[in-house]
């Protein structure tokens with residue numbers, strides 16, 4: 489994994505004096521710091537850059553958030569999995585050609601919220617308010633959960649905040665291999681560390697700065713040995729000449745180092761994106777070929793592969809995972825009831841739980 493250096497720290501004057509701000513600044517010696525009253529001057533700095541999105545990934549904004557927890561918006565018409573997101577950090581130092589944040593975050597710099605006590609209070613109230621059943625929450629929606637963890641150690645704060653809350657599962661989702669802080673603390677049974685995976689050729693071509701496949705899997709193997717649960721996300725699955733062989737190899741690589749029993753869930757989601765992402769991604773990644781496949785505009789407005797292609801991808805990945813007895817861990821991310829139904833009909837092999845699409849809700 490290769491993180492680009494932080495060019496400048498922008499310090500929100502409201503949090504100038506907090507202990508966590510001081511700790512963060514101590515870990516960034518030599519990086520210029522400018523005190524600001526809000527985000528406007530930071531974004532103005534990027535305005536004349538030839539690549540404002542890329543530039544935003546090299547600036548760190550230390551600030552506070554008004555609120556942190558919200559239900560995952562999923563996508564209209566899809567089977568939601570009841571996930572909740574925790575927006576502790578915003579933006580990501582990595583640079584994936586398909587990343588929706590390029591368009592969605594509107595030049596937001598790497599943003600770290602230091603008012604963790606507010607988050608702690610929000611979590612405590614959430615734990616008390618939510619009715620029975622397992623509820624999953626995670627920080628990987630608007631950021632990579634671990635990419636900046638060497639700096640923030642957010643993972644340590646979060647694991648401790650969730651410890652003992654057995655009904656509430658924390659997911660930290662990443663494409664990095666930054667696990668040092670997590671190895672320095674006692675694991676917790678309700679914490680799942682998960683990695684998004686793609687074949688090595690895709691990682692090299694489309695996921696700039698991220699850890700290689702081998703590094704991600706080694707990191708996953710280490711946290712399993714330490715006692716954590718793990719999850720994997722095949723998301724976005726890409727359809728291209730040779731995809732089957734590449735994904736078959738990828739699945740085999742996982743099970744060389746991770747036992748199926750250590751895996752809590754595996755999600756499958758094929759490439760999807762809003763039309764507004766296309767011009768941004770094409771300009772920023774002219775060499776990428778992933779947008780040259782056939783797409784349809786789905787009812788909710790996003791581009792997706794045609795349904796037979798999506799089903800083919802899910803079915804084949806499902807069969808590959810079934811070869812390692814991991815079929816019961818699978819769920820589909822942002823897919824319609826119809827696709828779910830067809831998928832479940834096709835992947836019957838060994839699957840115990842047909843009634844609930846989400847095993848952790850059983």
Ligand code: SF4
Pocket residue numbers: 579580581582583584586587588589630631632663695698
């Ligand atoms: S790792 Fe995730 S959040 Fe970061 S650039 Fe890639 S897709 Fe976006």
